[in-house]
Amino acid sequence: MSLSSLTKPWQPMSYGFLDASAKREIRRKMLKAVAVPGCQMPYASREVPMARGWGTGGLQVSLTLINPKTCVKVIDQGADDSVNAASIRRFLADVSGAPTTLDTLQADLIQSRHRIPEEKLAAHQTLVLQVPNPEPLRSVQPNMSIARQMHADADYGRMWLQLYEQIVRSGRVMQGASYPAMVNGRHVMTPSPIPRWDVPKLHMAQHLTILSAGREKRIFAVPPFTRVEPLVFDDVPYKVEDHGDLTCNRSGARGFFMNEIPLPDGSSTHEISDSDYGVKTIRARDGETVEMGATWYNNGQMEDAQ
Amino acid sequence: MAYVATRGGARAIEQAERLFRAEMGEIDPARVNEIRTAMPYLIDRVMGEASLYDEDIAALALAQTGGELYEAVLLLRAWRTTQPRLQVAQPVQQNALFTHRRISAAFKDIPGGQLLGPTLDYSHRILASDVLTGTPFVPVPVDAAAQPAPATQPSVAAWQAANDLVDLPEPDLTRPDDIPDITREPVLFPSKRAHTLQSLARADTGGTLALGYAAMRGYGKAHPTVNELRLAEAEVMVKHPKGTEFSAGRVKVSQAEVVSKSGEKLSLGFAATLGWNEVKCISAATLDLNSKGAAKGSATEEEFFLYHTEGVESSGFCIHFKLPHYVTFQSSLDAMRDANAKRQAQPQDQEPAE
Amino acid sequence: MQTHPQPSDLDTLANASFSALLTALSRPGQIQILPTAGEAGIIAALLDHECRVACADPRLLPQVMQTGALVAELPEADHVFLGKMTDPSQLDHVKTGSDLYPDAGATVVINVSLDTGPRLRLSGPGIDGTVTLCVDGLPDGFWSARDNLIRYPMGFDLFLQDGAQVMGLPRSTTVEVL
Numbered sequence: 001m002s003l004s005s006l007t008k009p010w011q012p013m014s015y016g017f018l019d020a021s022a023k024r025e026i027r028r029k030m031l032k033a034v035a036v037p038g039c040q041m042p043y044a045s046r047e048v049p050m051a052r053g054w055g056t057g058g059l060q061v062s063l064t065l066i067n068p069k070t071c072v073k074v075i076d077q078g079a080d081d082s083v084n085a086a087s088i089r090r091f092l093a094d095v096s097g098a099p100t101t102l103d104t105l106q107a108d109l110i111q112s113r114h115r116i117p118e119e120k121l122a123a124h125q126t127l128v129l130q131v132p133n134p135e136p137l138r139s140v141q142p143n144m145s146i147a148r149q150m151h152a153d154a155d156y157g158r159m160w161l162q163l164y165e166q167i168v169r170s171g172r173v174m175q176g177a178s179y180p181a182m183v184n185g186r187h188v189m190t191p192s193p194i195p196r197w198d199v200p201k202l203h204m205a206q207h208l209t210i211l212s213a214g215r216e217k218r219i220f221a222v223p224p225f226t227r228v229e230p231l232v233f234d235d236v237p238y239k240v241e242d243h244g245d246l247t248c249n250r251s252g253a254r255g256f257f258m259n260e261i262p263l264p265d266g267s268s269t270h271e272i273s274d275s276d277y278g279v280k281t282i283r284a285r286d287g288e289t290v291e292m293g294a295t296w297y298n299n300g301q302m303e304d305a306q
Numbered sequence: 307m308a309y310v311a312t313r314g315g316a317r318a319i320e321q322a323e324r325l326f327r328a329e330m331g332e333i334d335p336a337r338v339n340e341i342r343t344a345m346p347y348l349i350d351r352v353m354g355e356a357s358l359y360d361e362d363i364a365a366l367a368l369a370q371t372g373g374e375l376y377e378a379v380l381l382l383r384a385w386r387t388t389q390p391r392l393q394v395a396q397p398v399q400q401n402a403l404f405t406h407r408r409i410s411a412a413f414k415d416i417p418g419g420q421l422l423g424p425t426l427d428y429s430h431r432i433l434a435s436d437v438l439t440g441t442p443f444v445p446v447p448v449d450a451a452a453q454p455a456p457a458t459q460p461s462v463a464a465w466q467a468a469n470d471l472v473d474l475p476e477p478d479l480t481r482p483d484d485i486p487d488i489t490r491e492p493v494l495f496p497s498k499r500a501h502t503l504q505s506l507a508r509a510d511t512g513g514t515l516a517l518g519y520a521a522m523r524g525y526g527k528a529h530p531t532v533n534e535l536r537l538a539e540a541e542v543m544v545k546h547p548k549g550t551e552f553s554a555g556r557v558k559v560s561q562a563e564v565v566s567k568s569g570e571k572l573s574l575g576f577a578a579t580l581g582w583n584e585v586k587c588i589s590a591a592t593l594d595l596n597s598k599g600a601a602k603g604s605a606t607e608e609e610f611f612l613y614h615t616e617g618v619e620s621s622g623f624c625i626h627f628k629l630p631h632y633v634t635f636q637s638s639l640d641a642m643r644d645a646n647a648k649r650q651a652q653p654q655d656q657e658p659a660e
Numbered sequence: 661m662q663t664h665p666q667p668s669d670l671d672t673l674a675n676a677s678f679s680a681l682l683t684a685l686s687r688p689g690q691i692q693i694l695p696t697a698g699e700a701g702i703i704a705a706l707l708d709h710e711c712r713v714a715c716a717d718p719r720l721l722p723q724v725m726q727t728g729a730l731v732a733e734l735p736e737a738d739h740v741f742l743g744k745m746t747d748p749s750q751l752d753h754v755k756t757g758s759d760l761y762p763d764a765g766a767t768v769v770i771n772v773s774l775d776t777g778p779r780l781r782l783s784g785p786g787i788d789g790t791v792t793l794c795v796d797g798l799p800d801g802f803w804s805a806r807d808n809l810i811r812y813p814m815g816f817d818l819f820l821q822d823g824a825q826v827m828g829l830p831r832s833t834t835v836e837v838l
Contacts (some may be wrong), residue, residue, distance in 0.1 A: 015667040019388055020674070021708050025490070027678045028706055028738075032763040034685045035817040035830035037785050041763040042492040047383035052622025054629065065682075067667065067675045077633045079315075084629055086315035097664035114633040124381040124686075132626070143602050145495040145609060152759035171648040176638030184785050184832060187812060195637040204788075208686045215619045217492040223686040226785040260636055273633060483709075490710060494761075 016063045017095040022046045026064045026219070032218045033221035038183025038228075040134050042043055045217040056214030058130035065126065066096045067111055068220060073100065074109035078115040078257070078273035085113070102276050105293045114177065116198040118256050118274040119293030121207035123224065127191040131213035134220065136180040137189040156188050159231065167236055179238075182229045189220060191228070197240045197257045201296050202228040244300025248272035249297070251281040255300030326372070333369045341365040350373075350558060355617055356382030357489070357508040359557045359580050376621035385617055386489070394482035395554070396543040399524065400461045402540035410462050411532040412565065416461040423537060440649025462534040463563055463574060472565065472572040475499075495609045502597075502608060506590040507579040512615025517611045518589025526606040527597035530564035530575065530588070537582045564589035564595050573598070670704060677701030684828030685817065689782045689791035691774055697824040699741060702769060703727060711828060712736050716750065717771075740768040740816075748805040754816045762813040765831065772797040774822040777814030779838040786830070792838070795820060795827075804835050 014020065022044070029043040048056050048063070055076075074089040076082035080102040088111060093100050101107050104117040113130040114208065121127060137147040140158040150156070159180060166174045173179075178191040181202070190210055191199050202209055202222050209222040222228055230238045247254040249261075249269045256277065258270035272278040277295075284290045296302060342349060342365035354363045356379045364382060371377035407423025410416045434443040466472040478499070486500045491500045506514070523528065539556040546552060561578035575595025577587045594608035604608060614620060667675065673695055680692040681702065692800025694701045699720055707713060709728030714737035715721050724741070725731065734740060734753035742750060757764035762837070777796020780803070808817065829835070 011665065013665050014388060015665045015671045017388065017665075019390065020671070021391075021490075021710070022387065023674070024706055024708050025710065027674075027682075028711075028767070029763065029769060030682060031685055031706075031817065032765070034682065034786075035765070035815075035832060036762045036813045037811055037832065039762055042494060042761075044489065044491050046387040047380065047618060048387065049381075049384040051380060051625055052619045053624075053626030056622070065675075065679070067397045067672070067679075068664075077630050081315035082630060083319045087319050090316065093664075095665060098668075113629075114631075122637070132623070143609060144613075146602065148760060170645040171652075172641065172645050174641050174645065176641050177634040193631075193634045195633055197637075201581060208682070215623055221686075223786040225788045239644070241637055242644065243640075257633075258636075259632055260639070 003304070013095060015096065016066055017048065017091075017114075018046065018060065018063045022060070023064045026060055029219050030061070030064070030221065033210065033219050034208070036187070036225050037223055037226045038181075038187035038189035038220055040189075040218040040220045042217055043219050045214050048214070049091070050088070052215040053132060054084060054131040055111070055113060056215060057212030057216075057219070058113070058128045058214070059091070060214060061128045061210050061212045061219070062092055062109060062111045063095070065128075066092060066098050067098045070096070070098045070231050071101050071106055071108045072098050072102060073102065073110045073276075074112070075110070075115060075117070075275075076113040077259075078117075079275040081275060102279070104274075104276055105291060114193050114195075115257070115273060116194055116201045118272075118277045118295050118297065120201075121205065123206045125207045127207055127209045129194070129209060129211045129220070131190070131192045131211045131261055132215070133178075134190060134213040134216050134218035136178075138187050151187060154186065156231075159188060163231060164233070167233070172239065173232070173236070180231050182231060183222060183226075184226055186228075188231065189222075195241055195257055196230070196238070197243065197297075199228065200238075200240070200302050202226075204228075240302070243270075244297070245271045246279070248278060251278040252285060253278055253281040255297055256295070313563050326361075330369075330372045338362065338365045338369050341368050347582065348373075349510055351583050351586075352378050352382065352581075354507055354579040354581040354583050354586065355379045355510060356384045356386065357504075357580065358386045369649060376617060378520045380618050380622070393544050394485065395616075396482070396551070398540040398559070400536075400561070401458055401464070403453075403459075403536065403540055403559065404457050405536060405538045407461045407537040408534060409532075410534050414460065416462055416534075417465055418456060420456050421459070437648075461563070463565075466533070466565075466572060470571075472574055474574075493612060497608050497612060502594070502612065503577065505612045505616065506594065508617075509586065509590060509612075509615035510620065511583060511586040513615040513620060514586050514589045514593070514611075515619060517605045517615060518592045520605045521592050521596045525604070526592065527600075528566035528568070528573065528575075528592075528595050530566060530592045530595055532588060533563040533565045533574070535562050535588065536560065537584070558582050558585050559583060562591040564588065565593040566595060627642075673701055674704040678687065678705040680826055681705060681819065681828065684761070684826050685786075685818065685830050686828070687786045688784065688829050689787060689793050689826050689827065691827050694824045694826050699723070699821070702819065702826075706767070707739060712738050714740045716745075717741050719743070738764070738766050738768050741800075742768060742770045744771045745802070748799045748801040751802070751805045751809055751816075754809070756809060756814040756816055759814060762815070765814060765829040766816045767819070768816050769819045769821055772820045773807070774825050774827060775779060781836040781838055782829075782833050783836075784830075784833040787833070793827075797823075801816055803835050806835065 025044055029041045033041045048059055050056055072092050074085045076085035089100050103121045109126050111128040135147050137150055141147045142160050163173050177195050178190050179196045179199050180188050181191055183189045204225050206224055212219045232238045243258050244255055246258045248271055250271055253272045257273045259273050260268050262268050280290045280292055342361050349361050349364045349556045353359050367378040367381045399586045408421045436444050463472055467474045487500045488501050537560050540559045541553045541556055543551055544554050558581050564575045565572040574593040577590030593611045597608045600606040676695040680694045686690040703723050707727040707729045711729040713724050713729045714732055714733035714734045715724050720741050755766040773796040775794055777794045779794055782791050810831045817831055818829040819829045
């Protein structure tokens with residue numbers, strides 16, 4: 001045995017940037033995350049060439065899953081052209097040689113920040129959500145060790161109390177994005193800061209979702225066909241954003257999650273948040289043949305899940 | 307096509323980076339070399355926070371980031387991620403350190419003597435403004451002492467332990483390969499001792515000072531006395547696969563021991579880091595001294611200070627707020643508008659009394 | 661960067677094997693195909709010196725040890741290779757983690773025959789309703805032993821392997837013997 005046998009020939013970078021041991025650790029944790037849906041699994045979370053908080057958790061999962069044939073889509077706020085999505089997409093392609101796409105239907109792997117695409121994901125697709133704060137209990141318990149014990153005990157009383165107090169004070173649950181959900185009837189999970197509009201898309205879905213927080217070093221998952229139930233009281237139903245009747249001023253798409261654009265006259269207009277779906281709508285309108293996937297929402301209404 | 311998908315995101319970020327780099331111009335070996343030789347304490351700070359000891363690579367990181375310290379540290383940490391781990395070196399013993407500076411505030415004199423070594427502590431902080439008008443600043447040569455100081459020094463805590471003033475921690479006999487490593491596993495709480503010391507060793511200097519200072523001002527229970535502060539060089543002893551032990555080189559290290567009275571005995575706080583960084587070591591040792599029994603959520607509680615002095619994580623999260631958040635913002639707006647609409651629809655007399 | 665780094669053969673094996681394992685565990689009851697028959701792919705994808713491995717199958721020991729993994733007894737092992745299993749009481753000592761850290765529950769690989777043997781009905785996360793399938797080659801009492809040992813979210817996760825075929829059974833799956 002010699003010193004050189006301990007290492008491998010020098011190369012500027014491992015395939016997919018992460019070295020083999022980092023990937024193995026993430027693989028082991030991903031399996032555990034799938035085995036206990038919604039439960040936060042700690043992982044080492046190596047530093048990657050992007051700042052913490054900029055998708056490093058999602059990136060590590062994508063780098064582990066990727067191979068030269070994986071077709072990758074990256075979105076931020078629903079848009080492929082958002083600057084950080086462009087940056088992550090370029091990095092993934094550079095270090096893996098994988099093809100990239102803007103089309104949700106073409107993608108094998110979708111890394112996203114804050115949105116789930118409007119077209120339904122299929123069984124062969126994997127959604128990787130970037131997570132800033134993996135702890136749904138943070139607002140009632142900032143100490144991570146205590147919060148962990150609360151999950152172990154399925155002690156969600158303070159979470160329910162917080163929701164109840166909001167209803168008493170404001171007439172509704174005031175949680176915007178990151179709406180907490182019970183997964184597989186056991187673990188309360190943050191779905192990451194996706195809007196309430198997107199949470200039902202995780203419930204009994206066809207696809208696997210991996211959620212990864214790089215800075216906070218936690219990974220969790222929602223396998224296909226897994227119950228994801230937003231925390232609600234029987235008499236105060238879950239309410240998604242009131243976007244079902246809004247129309248996109250650029251594409252004419254109607255009944256999807258929108259970005260509100262303020263106008264100088266004090267009013268506002270709307271633009272569809274899922275940029276690729278907007279593009280497809282325009283192309284179809286202009287007479288191109290475009291493959292439009294089935295959408296979770298139709299006429300602004302989520303189809304009934306099982 | 308009426309609608310272009312890529313509205314310039316990819317081009318914009320590329321040009322923005324070019325703009326940043328244009329400021330600094332060409333980076334060549336001479337520049338890297340100049341940074342390394344002219345700014346050893348900056349190099350040390352960056353190497354400590356990066357937990358990567360290589361002066362040339364640290365200098366390159368500083369050159370490449372224009373001295374943006376958090377960026378430099380991140381660059382080094384990310385590079386570190388890609389490096390294979392060949393071996394775990396032998397533990398470094400305090401009394402085997404090649405010591406340049408060792409002082410104690412606890413005693414007027416200590417076994418081995420107070421050894422001032424290199425420091426600006428007693429300098430008058432006056433700018434050498436003549437340099438700017440063309441007169442170079444030439445440091446006055448050092449007059450060598452008649453007797454060189456001993457290369458190694460015993461620890462002050464060892465003397466105190468011999469006098470039954472302090473209980474030293476039990477020697478940790480964990481095999482080097484089994485020592486918990488924060489670069490390979492997450493810190494979980496209560497934290498393993500190795501994790502705590504490793505986290506402090508690569509903590510952000512400013513953040514550690516802020517929380518350590520809070521403890522010193524009275525937000526901690528224990529007031530630190532600097533038992534010993536040491537700047538030294540350590541041999542990195544590794545084992546050749548054939549079995550020969552050899553030094554792979556020396557690294558600069560600093561360490562601080564602080565004590566405070568705790569009943570009949572002294573309690574001890576400790577921190578060490580790569581490179582010479584006195585402020586960080588004293589602050590970190592003060593946090594360590596105060597952590598035992600600290601209230602949950604206080605600045606001296608281990609979970610609190612380890613999380614919040616992690617510079618790569620905290621700086622990354624801070625700047626991530628620059629990223630667009632319009633989806634979450636829209637979601638919140640929707641909830642607010644709906645709640646307001648509900649309130650407006652409510653008859654006035656049903657308003658809850660103040 | 662001018663050129664993309666290329667995956668080594670080992671990278672490719674580990675990546676494809678993990679893809680099969682992740683899909684298998686996400687969709688209990690659906691058989692996935694590993695790039696090679698046997699445990700080599702699983703070992704390449706998951707094991708290194710950070711793992712403690714119990715190996716009841718002496719064939720595998722050299723492969724396992726080459727990864728740098730520590731060979732351990734069942735109660736300490738995070739990965740367990742049982743080979744062809746004869747005694748269900750081996751399961752008694754498999755790590756199930758804790759409520760605080762369910763991830764400490766072990767990953768267990770067992771050689772079986774898929775598509776023959778007793779019929780099982782599975783339900784739980786990853787399964788659209790229920791799925792019925794056959795698994796042969798497990799000792800009597802295996803399923804009741806598994807059922808008794810899993811205290812969700814504590815438990816262990818199974819990969820049942822038959823040549824290059826692999827099926828995942830996470831602790832979240834309810835198994836009924838028909």
